[in-house]
Amino acid sequence: MKPFEYVRATDVASGAAAVATVSQAKFLAGGTNLVDLMKEEIERPVRVVDITQLPLRQIQRTRSGLSVGALATNTETANHPLIRENYPLLTQAIVAGASGQLRNMATNGGNLMQRTRCNYFYDLATPCNKREAGSGCGAREGLNRIHAIMGWSESCVATYPGDMANALVALDANVRVRTTDGRERLIPAAEFHRLPGDAPQRDNTLDHGELILAIELPVGASEFARNSHYLKVRDRASYAFAMVSVAAALQLDGDTIKQARIVLGSVAHKPWRSTEAEAALVGKRISDDTFRQAAQAALKDARPLAHNTYKVELGQRSIVRALQRAARLA
Missing domain, CATH: 3.30.43.10 (Uridine Diphospho-n-acetylenolpyruvylglucosamine Reductase, domain 2)
Structure with missing residues (x-):
């Protein structure tokens, strides 16, 4: 150090x-x-x-929903009664991440800022454009089993490793930030992280010196509370990063889907929301066939690498299973 x-x-x-x-x-x-x-x-x-x-740990109701302080720990957030009751998808996603000890220390703002777990990023002896711009991407033609199948570029095939952010995207959350000139701005969770493009060293859309103050959860997202599920598929049952994860949320009218949210984790440089899958669900009756069609739509444009073709089928199966559990069919 x-x-x-x-x-x-x-x-x-x-x-x-x-x-x-x-x-x-x-x-x-x-x-x-x-x-x-x-x-x-x-x-x-x-x-x-x-x-x-800093006084940024409060979790409290607001006129528009719920404000969750950036310095509240993951444990405090996941266990808070307002989160558990109104946004259980967020609780499930947080509990799926890391270990209890880490969740006791990790903050919500820090969780959003975590960096990729790409092995080439961590190995100083190998090229990595995220670590040193212009040096190359070792994973592109290397061992890329855990890497991206969506949205990657020739500069970077790393994935965003977090779980909490996937649920925040599904819940239409916003990230409240203090700008460098003292103002505040809201960044939609779906726009907080970015695809690598030709600047993979930038993980998110924050400017240097901007400080995360809170996460704002809209009251409307509580409509998904009854029918949501977070599924994390990994090599071992605990303390492992996902191969594929799915945040699935449905608003139902009887057995008809009124609204849907499908967000995939560990398949891209950012949480990957599939509007194609959502469109395939809305207006349809809940069924395994409907869910399979949505899963195929979500990954129809996947571009697997040499060692991660398995993520396409795994992702489709994971979407179906998450939707079954969200709809309480499994």
Whole structure:
């Protein structure tokens, strides 16, 4: 780990300024990802700004729904009665991630900021455009079993590894951010992370120095509470990142689907919402045939790599299973 300056933020404005004024500064919250990356010398900040004392932990009702503080831990969020009652999909997604010990430390803002688990990103001896722009993508022609099948570019085939963000996209959440000039802006969860394009070193749409304040859950998303399910398929039952995950949510009128949300995880550089699958569901009666048609629509444009063709069928089967459980057919 390289030496760095440590600063403890006492208020939001000074904490944000301490990062914004230094190009290689980073915010520190739970540290469950950043500290690991610093140990591996993948991240080399010259200044680390500790924001853990800032008043950003509240989870409370608002006129438009529910506001979840950026510094509330994953455990606090998943177990909060308002989340469990109105947004159970979010609880399921958080509990599917990491271990209990990590969830006790990890914050919501930090969860959104976590970086890929691509082996080439973590191996300093191999080329990686995310780690060093212009060096190449080792995974493109290398061992790419865990990599993207949707939205990848010649510059990067890494996937976003998180679970919470997939549920937030399905729930039409917004991320409330403090900008570098002291204003606030809302970023739709679906637009927070980005595809790699020719700049894979950028994981998200935040500008340097912008600080996540809260996650805003709309009241309308609670319509999915009765019929939603988060499915995570992985190599082992716990403490493993997904090969494929699915956030599925339905609003039903009897056995007819009024609204649907399908978001795939670990198939792209960002949570992958399939509007094609949703369109294939809306207006249809719940059935295995309907779910299979939606699953085929979701992955019809998949572009698997040499070692991850299995993700196409796995993704389709996972969508069907998640929808069955959301509709309470399984």
